Amino acid sequence: MLDSIKIKLQYLLPKQGLTRLAGWGAEKRAATLTHWVIKAFARFYSVDMKEAQNPDIKSYATFNEFFVRPLRDGARPVVSGLDMLCLSADGAVSQLGAITDGKLFQAKGHFYSLEALLAGNYQLAEKFQGGQFATIYLAPRDYHRVHMPCNGVLREMIYVPGDLFSVNPLTAANVPNLFARNERVISVFDTEFGPMVQILVGATIVGSIETVWAGCVTPPREGIIKRWTYPAAGEEGAIALEKGQEMGRFKLGSTVINLFTASQIRFMPNLSNGTVTRMGEPFAEALRASAVAPEAPEATEIPEVTEVTEVPEVPAGVATAEPQVPKDF
Secondary structure, three states: HHHHHHHHHHHOOHHHHHHHHHHHHHHHOOOHHHHHHHHHHHHHHOOOOOEOOOOOOOOOOOHHHOOOOOOOOOOOOOOOOOOOEEEEEEEEEEEEEOOOEEEEEEEEEEEEHHHHHHOOHHHHHHHHEEEEEEEEEEEEEEEEEOEEEOOEEEEEEEOOOOEEOOOOHHHHHHHOOOOHHHHHEEEEEOOOOOOEEEEEEEEOOOOEEEEEEEEEEEEOOOEEEEEOOOOOOOOOOOOEEOOOOOOEEEEOOEEEEEOOOOOOOOOOOOOOOOEEEEEOEEEEEEEEOOOOOOOOOOOOOOOOOOOOOOOOOOOOOOEEEOOOOOOOO
């Protein structure tokens, strides 16, 4: 009965308004009150501050500073080996497995469309037909920076507006098409074993989704799909990220989804529904005869402006417009 009430509230509550309020509060500098809230949060969710680069709660001026706190050096060693992919985030495996008939398994008999997840981009979806996916849920206590599972060169970023349902296990088991209806930021990378997608999914009270190359992508929440394209490896301005390098962050927790093309990776056998994950630990093995890492450009500044191209066809009812490049950090 209680679970049913919680799910009904997900539909009835003003999620957008609650999220804006939470984002506003998380950025407030309220001195003693801020420190009290952080301390209460850390105690309630059993946050291990010993892992933080700065374990002193009083050193954080806002709740968001605390929430996206970096970890101390060595807290998350990254698995070595060109053929080994590392986990992108702390959290727990929600689901992982094959993309079958263009659908991904959500939970408890719920499936959702790959094409819908990718905002109707059928050309991109076609590349991942028959491939593999993994969904990792980040609980409030977890480290909330998201890292690269492998070396990659960014080719495209798509912001997709949507609902802001909670993404906890209860909601995933009861709200159909959850990840294809929630707000999300889709990042497409070229890797040494083919295209790879990493999706940061928004949720209730997730005040912001950011990437290291574009800064804050959301908010604002304008209700339109936005798309940015980026140079290929070796071209001027290419954005190359290494395995284990930070690529984005959530200001309040959510979910990360990875997509891999067919016959390119094999997930580690110890990973299954509910497995606790730690960024940097073994995630998957590349299925190829030899490993040749893509040649990354020498440390170049991330370009302030990228080429913007036409938004692909999207599902009916979703408005689109020419994107505006998010502000840098």
